[in-house]
Amino acid sequence: MDPNDGFVYQPLQSQSGEIRLLDIQPADKVDQPLRATLRHARLHDASYSALSYVWGQAEREKDLSQAEKDLSVIKLRHARSWRQRFASKIHRHDEEAEVEEKIGSNLARALRCMRQKHKTVTIWADALCINQNDPDERSSQVALMRDIYSQAATVCAWLGSAYGEDTTTIAKVESAFEVCRSIWTLAQTVRQRQSFDGEDDWLEACFTVADATSSTAQHSTPEAHSAWAEFAIRLRNAVLANVSVRRRLADLSTLSRVKYFTRIWILQEGGRARALRFYHRHLTESYKPILLGLCVAQWFRDTRDQSGLQADLHNLDTRFHGCLTARTTCRQRRSLQEVLEVAYLAPPPLYIATDPRDLVYARLGLAHTHKGFAVVYDKTEDKQQQLYNIGKVYARTSRFLLRAGTMMMLVTFKPYAFQWRLPLECYPSWAYDWSEKGLDTFVRYRASKDTTQQVLFVQHPEGTFGEAMIIKGIDLGPIQCVGSKFSEVANASGFSERAIRTGRMGDKVCNNDDKSMQRLDTNIRATMHSLGITVSDKHLDRLYHMQSFPLASFWTWWLSWIAQIEGLVRNVVGRSAGPQTLTSVSELIFREATGTFDNDAVTRAFGGTGSLLALVDLGRWWSLLFGGAVDDRHDEALYLDASPSSIKLMEAFFRSAWGMRCATLETGRLGYVPEDCESQDEVVIFYGVRAPLVIREKSEGTWQIIGPAHVCGAMDGRLMEAGLRSRSYTIV
Numbered sequence: 001m002d003p004n005d006g007f008v009y010q011p012l013q014s015q016s017g018e019i020r021l022l023d024i025q026p027a028d029k030v031d032q033p034l035r036a037t038l039r040h041a042r043l044h045d046a047s048y049s050a051l052s053y054v055w056g057q058a059e060r061e062k063d064l065s066q067a068e069k070d071l072s073v074i075k076l077r078h079a080r081s082w083r084q085r086f087a088s089k090i091h092r093h094d095e096e097a098e099v100e101e102k103i104g105s106n107l108a109r110a111l112r113c114m115r116q117k118h119k120t121v122t123i124w125a126d127a128l129c130i131n132q133n134d135p136d137e138r139s140s141q142v143a144l145m146r147d148i149y150s151q152a153a154t155v156c157a158w159l160g161s162a163y164g165e166d167t168t169t170i171a172k173v174e175s176a177f178e179v180c181r182s183i184w185t186l187a188q189t190v191r192q193r194q195s196f197d198g199e200d201d202w203l204e205a206c207f208t209v210a211d212a213t214s215s216t217a218q219h220s221t222p223e224a225h226s227a228w229a230e231f232a233i234r235l236r237n238a239v240l241a242n243v244s245v246r247r248r249l250a251d252l253s254t255l256s257r258v259k260y261f262t263r264i265w266i267l268q269e270g271g272r273a274r275a276l277r278f279y280h281r282h283l284t285e286s287y288k289p290i291l292l293g294l295c296v297a298q299w300f301r302d303t304r305d306q307s308g309l310q311a312d313l314h315n316l317d318t319r320f321h322g323c324l325t326a327r328t329t330c331r332q333r334r335s336l337q338e339v340l341e342v343a344y345l346a347p348p349p350l351y352i353a354t355d356p357r358d359l360v361y362a363r364l365g366l367a368h369t370h371k372g373f374a375v376v377y378d379k380t381e382d383k384q385q386q387l388y389n390i391g392k393v394y395a396r397t398s399r400f401l402l403r404a405g406t407m408m409m410l411v412t413f414k415p416y417a418f419q420w421r422l423p424l425e426c427y428p429s430w431a432y433d434w435s436e437k438g439l440d441t442f443v444r445y446r447a448s449k450d451t452t453q454q455v456l457f458v459q460h461p462e463g464t465f466g467e468a469m470i471i472k473g474i475d476l477g478p479i480q481c482v483g484s485k486f487s488e489v490a491n492a493s494g495f496s497e498r499a500i501r502t503g504r505m506g507d508k509v510c511n512n513d514d515k516s517m518q519r520l521d522t523n524i525r526a527t528m529h530s531l532g533i534t535v536s537d538k539h540l541d542r543l544y545h546m547q548s549f550p551l552a553s554f555w556t557w558w559l560s561w562i563a564q565i566e567g568l569v570r571n572v573v574g575r576s577a578g579p580q581t582l583t584s585v586s587e588l589i590f591r592e593a594t595g596t597f598d599n600d601a602v603t604r605a606f607g608g609t610g611s612l613l614a615l616v617d618l619g620r621w622w623s624l625l626f627g628g629a630v631d632d633r634h635d636e637a638l639y640l641d642a643s644p645s646s647i648k649l650m651e652a653f654f655r656s657a658w659g660m661r662c663a664t665l666e667t668g669r670l671g672y673v674p675e676d677c678e679s680q681d682e683v684v685i686f687y688g689v690r691a692p693l694v695i696r697e698k699s700e701g702t703w704q705i706i707g708p709a710h711v712c713g714a715m716d717g718r719l720m721e722a723g724l725r726s727r728s729y730t731i732v
Contacts, residue, residue, distance in 0.1 A: 007076060007078065007099045007101055008078075009131040009134070009137075010040070010078075011137075012040065012137060012140075012141075013040075014137070014140040014141075016042060017042060017043040017044060017144065017147075018040055018041070018042055018043070019040070019041060019042075019043050019046065019124065019129060019141070019144065019148060020038055020039065020040055020041070020124075020128075020129040020130070021038075021039055021040075021041050021046060021048050021122050021123070021124055021129065022036050022037070022038055022111075022122070022123045022124065022125055022128055022129060023036055023037040023038075023039065023120050023121075023122050024036045024111060024114065024115045024120065024121045024122075024123055025037075025115075025120060026115065026116055026117055026118055026119055026120060026121075027115055027117070028117055030112050030113075031071065033073070033075055034073070034074040034075065034108065034111055034112065034115070035074070035075045035076075035077070035098075036074060036075075036076055036077070036111075037076075037077040037078070038076055038077070038078045038128065038129070039078075043144065043147060043148065043151060044147075044151065046122075046151070047122065047153060048122040048123060048124050048152060048153065049114070049121070049122065049123055049124070049152055049153055049154045049155070049156055050123070050124045050125075050148060050149050050152035050154075050155050050156070050269070050273075051107075051110055051111075051114070051123055051124065051125040051126075051155075051156050051158065052149075052155050052156065052157045052158065052260075052265070052266055052269040052270065052273075053106055053107060053110050053125075053157075053158040053260070054106050054158075054259045054260055054263050055104055055106070055107075055127065055354055071105070071108055071109075071112070072102060072103055072104065072105045072108040073100050073101065073102055073103070073108075074100070074101050074103050074108065074111070074128075075098055075099070075100055075101075076098065076099055076100075076101050076128075077097065077098045078097060078099075101128075103127065103128065104127065106158070106160070107125060107127055107128075109158070109160075109161075110125075110156070110158035110279070111123065111125070113158065113279055113281070113282075114156060114279075123156075124148055124152065126141075126145075129141075130142075133379075135376075135377040135378055135379040138377045139374075139375045139376050139377045140375075142361055142375045142377075143364075143374075143375045145268060145269075145365055146268065146272055146364070146365030149268060149269050149272040149273055149365070150272040150273070150274065152273065152274070153274070153275065154273075154274075154275045154276070154277060155269055155270065155272075155273035155274075155275065155276045155277070156277055156279055157260065157266070157269070157270060157276060157277065157278045157279065157287070158260070158279050159173070159255075159258045159260045159278055159279060159280040160173070160258055160259070160260070160280055160281070161173070161280065161281055169254060170281065172251040172254035172255070173251070173254055173255050173258065173280055174280065174281070174283060175248050175251040176248075176251040176252045176254060176255035176293070177255075177280065177283050177285055177290070178248075179245055179248050179249060179251060179252060179293060180252070180255075180285065180289045180290045180292070180293030180294070181285065181289055182242065182244065182245045183235075183239060183245060183289070183292060183293040183296055184288070184289035184292060184293070186235060186238040186239065186242065186245070187205065187235055187292060189238070190231065190234040190235050190238050191205075191231055196288075199327070199331065200331070202288055202292070203324060203327065203328055203331075204224075204228050205228065205231065205232075205292060206291055206292050206295045206324050207295075207324065208228040208229060208231065208232045209231075209232045209235060209236070209292065209295045209296055209299060210295035210296075210298040210299055210321065211232075211298075211299050211302065211303070232299075235296065236296065236299060236300075239296055240307055246307075246309070249296075249297060249300065249309055249312065249313070250309070250312035250313060252293060252294055252296075252297035252313070252316065253297065253301075253312070253313050253315055253316045253317075255290075255294065256294055256297070256316050256317045256318070256319075256320055257315070257316075257317045258280075261317060261319045261320045261322075261323075262317070262319055262349075262351060262352050263351060263352060263353070264351035264352065264353045264358055264359055264362040264363075265353070265358065265362045266322070266323065266326075266351075267322050267323070267325075267326040267351070267362060267363065267366060268326065268362055268363070268364075268365035268366055270287070270323045270326060270327065271323070271326030271327050271329060271330045271365075271366055272330055272365060272366075273287075278290050287323070291320065291323055291324060294316075294320050295321075295324075297313050297316055298316060298318055298321070300313055301313035301314065301316045317349075319349065319351060322346070322351065325342070325346075326366055329342065329366045330366055333368040334366070334367060334368060335367060335368060335369075336364065336367035336368075336369070336370045336373060336400075337400075337401060337404045337406060338367075339363055339364075339366045339367045340360075340363065340397065340400075340401055340406075341401070341406055341408075343363055344406075344408065344409060344412070344432070344440070345440055345443075346437075347437075348418070348437040348439070349418070349437060350418070350419065350435075350436065350437040355377075356390045356420075356422070356434070356435045357377070357389070357390055357393045359434040359435060360393055360394070360397050360434055361375050361393075373400065376393075387422060387423060387426045388426050390422060390426065390427075390435070391422060391426035391427035391431070391464065391465075392427075392465060394422065394427050394431050394432060394433055394434055394435075395427050395428055395431040395464070395465060395467070397431075397432070397434070398428075398430065398431040398432045399431075399457055399467075401432075402430070402455050402469070403455065403457070405452070405453070405688070407453055407686075407688045407689045407690070408440065408443045408690060409432040410430065410686070410689050410693060410705065410708075411440075411442035411443060411689060411690055411691045411693070411708040412432060412438035412439070412440065412442075412708075413438055413439045413440075413441055413442060413659060413674075413707065413708055414433070414436055414438040414439075414707075415486075415487075415658070415659025415660075415674060415675055415676075415707075416487070416500070416501045416659065417436060418436055418437065418501060418502075419435075419436060420435055420436065421433065421435060421436050422435050422436075425464070426464070427464060428463060428464045428465070428467065428468075428469070428731070428732060429704040429705040429706075429731060429732065430469045430471075430705060430731045441592065442690060442691035442708040442710075443690055443691075444690070445690045445691045445715040445716070446690060446715070446716055446717045447685050447689070447690060447691050447692055447711075447714050447715050447716075447717055447719070447720075448685055448686065448687055448688055448689050448690060448717065448720060449717030449720040449721070450717075451687040451688055451720060452687065452688045453471060453472065453686065453687040453688030453689065455469055455470065455471050456469070456470040456471075457469055457470075458470060460702070460730065460732060462698065462699055462702045462732045463702075463732040464732065468702065468730050468731060468732045469730075469731045469732075470728055470729070470730055470731075471686050471687075471728070471729055471731055472686065472687050472726055472727070472728050472729075473684040473685055473686035473687060473689075473693075473726060473727070473729060474684065474685045474686075474719070474720065474724045474725070474726050475682060475683075475684050475724070475725075475727065476665060476667065476669070476682075476683040476684065476685060476692060476711060476714065476719065476724075477665045477666045477667045477669075477682070477683065478665065478666050478679075478680045478681065478682050478683070479663050479664075479665060479666075479673060479677060479678070479679050479680060479681050479682075479683065479694070480663075480664050480665060480666045480679060481568060481571075481663065481664050481679060482661050482662065482663045482673065482677060482678065482679060483564035483565070483567070483568060483661050483662035483663065484560075484564060484661060485661050485675040486500075486561075486657050486658060486659055486660050486661060486675060487500050487659075487675060489557055489560045489561060489564075490557055492523070492556075492560070493520070493523075493553045493554075493556035493557035493560065494516055494519075494520055494550070494552070494553040494556065495550070495553055495557065503654065503655045503658030503659070504651070504655075505550060505554065505650070505651050505654055517552060520552045520553065520556050521540065521552075523556050523559075523560075524540065524552075524555060524556055524559060525540075527556075527559040527560060527563055528559060528616070530563065531559075531563055531566070531613060531616065532613075533613060533616060533617070535618055540618075551650075554650050554654065557654070558615075558616065558653065559616055561657055561662075562615050562616050563616075564662050565585055565588070565589075565662050565670075566613070568662055568663075568664050568670065569581055569585070569670070581670070583712075584669075584670040584712035584713065585615075585670070587710075587712050587713075587715075588656065588657075588662075588670065588671070588672055588710065588712065589615070589653055589656055589657070590652070590653075590656065591656035591672070591710060592652045592653075592655040592656040592658075593649060593652035593653065593656065656672075657672065659674060659675060660672035660673065660674065660675065660710075661673060661674075661675055661677065663677065663709075665683060665711070669711055669712055669713060669714070670712045671683075671709055671710050671711040671712055672709065672710040673694050673706075673707075673709045674694060674706055674707035674708070674709070676706055676707065677694050677706055677707070677709075678696075681694050681695065681696050681706060682694070682695050682696070682697075682703075683695075683709055683711060684729065685714065685719065685720065686729075687726075691708040691709065691710070691715065692708065692709045692710075692711050692714055693705055693706075693707070693708055693709065694706040694707055694708075694709050695729065695731070698732060701730055702730050702731075702732045703729050703730065703731050703732070704731070704732060705731060
């Protein structure tokens with residue numbers, strides 16, 4: 001092909017809100033060549049539909065036939081530039097050119113689905129309508145995307161399927177569409193006085209049916225809350241009573257796991273849409289039945305009942321819930337600070353983005369306004385520079401939030417990399433890394449009491465990007481002694497990498513073959529012997545026969561963990577465990593257990609013993625887990641499982657220590673600190689920050705944040721009233 005005939009983007013007049021639109025020419029058959037014209041238009045005068053889809057090629061692209069690969073080609077007509085016409089002897093008088101462009105297979109399938117038989121369809125699709133190789137244009141057009149999607153007549157959400165997708169998956173997604181329609185019909189039948197034709201009422205229905213938290217739901221009065229709760233109960237009962245719907249409800253789990261719902265841009269694209277429709281192959285449906293159906297499935301997944309549906313829906317991905325939250329956010333005209341705070345508090349897993357900066361940029365359009373927050377894409381081939389460019393965006397976003405008083409990002413806990421993590425040297429220690437979802441378990445504390453913080457950002461040669469944060473706090477003293485890392489103890493106890501990285505125990509999270517069990521038995525006997533505890537074979541045998549929970553691995557970990565705490569108390573505190581020390585131990589191990597167990601039962605099992613060793617007394621555990629001593633039961637009872645509440649308690653103990661190591665401060669206080677902490681790191685309560693932070697001196701006068709800590713006796717703010725001296729710290 002003559003290089004002068006190649007595809008060339010003509011500059012957009014960004015000052016006048018100009019965009020490009022794709023006019024898809026009609027075709028009788030799906031496999032006919034894609035032909036379209038790319039033209040310029042003023043955004044506020046244009047009529048079009050906007051495409052919402054997942055970028056990229058089919059995952060098994062190399063296995064496709066040549067005919068299938070040819071389907072990912074579009075013949076694109078565009079205006080020929082004056083330079084092209086002057087340089088071409090053949091096309092000198094042609095004002096337009098047609099060139100073949102290779103596009104992503106997912107985009108190609110979506111465009112073929114949108115194409116009609118007898119009329120031209122006008123589409124806005126970012127991959128073609130934005131010159132992706134021009135960082136300036138990309139920056140200006142991304143800043144316009146809020147208006148592009150809110151102005152579109154319809155936003156077409158393409159769920160798939162992709163080339164080469166498994167036929168079973170396709171069939172289940174198509175079945176899920178039918179199930180959602182059936183649930184919508186049932187909802188129309190049982191709603192009685194409730195109407196969810198309007199957007200606000202429909203959102204109420206979805207949030208209530210999914211049993212969303214009150215912070216998300218929009219109930220205006222107790223009467224409205226009661227009415228929607230009754231509607232939710234009636235709808236769930238109707239679903240259970242409908243044999244066809246109940247039998248296929250598990251197919252909604254497959255629908256929830258389509259790649260589309262993992263993509264960060266769907267929040268803005270669906271949240272701003274005036275009309276939103278989901279497409280899958282030849283099927284199409286409004287967003288309302290689809291999302292309501294998924295909310296019904298979410299309730300059955302999260303609720304222990306007698307229906308048996310929880311197991312069928314255990315791998316339901318709830319990221320679709322972001323579509324509901326995004327539409328609520330847009331309707332409430334929230335500020336950019338509020339939008340980013342909601343994003344921070346959203347539970348894992350994280351939405352994905354091709355460019356990690358989009359984890360911030362994709363949320364800008366949800367805010368009522370993001371004026372003054374520039375979108376900047378830099379183009380560079382240097383990998384290290386690319387990482388620094390991402391770090392700049394994260395640092396700028398963090399600075400914006402910290403100045404606005406959002407201090408909770410400083411206590412985000414990220415001990416392990418779940419997916420991809422920005423290297424620490426590429427952003428300041430005070431900045432939040434948006435590329436990996438952290439846990440907000442420390443936000444609920446009040447270590448800084450009612451104090452507020454006015455941070456100051458200054459130029460500093462030691463800081464990343466030449467910047468440092470000045471923040472005021474109270475020094476609790478250096479760390480004196482630390483125990484083993486949680487990950488090391490859990491790994492030695494047989495837990496899988498997944499259990500260690502997530503802090504979640506459950507099925508198939510440990511090795512339970514004979515060799516592994518023999519090793520655990522040896523470890524358990526050795527640790528209990530070192531603690532001076534005797535145990536019968538019958539007690540130990542009970543550890544290895546639980547069917548639904550890795551009790552042997554838990555007990556191995558629990559013994560080692562309590563032994564470390566006991567060692568710190570004995571060797572560092574320098575005295576036997578008195579009431580105050582036991583209170584501190586209880587505060588640590590029950591850190592994540594609030595509301596997950598029967599307090600009276602735990603008190604009966606462990607309370608009033610006056611010894612740490614009661615925590616590893618198997619007899620007391622049997623009383624808690626199984627309602628009596630193991631010696632009082634017949635042999636066949638050894639194979640029974642513990643109660644669900646007991647399993648929750650053990651999981652809470654595991655999460656309480658997750659990513660931590662035991663430590664004592666020079667003042668004698670006991671606590672948990674992040675695994676990366678070392679002796680002589682300082683622990684500080686900063687004004688306005690809900691939990692103590694461990695910091696490490698980088699150079700004279702500058703410090704780096706290592707992570708949040710749990711210091712016994714400090715988490716409720718009482719040390720802020722102790723008259724301790726405050727000072728300012730320079731954090732880089």
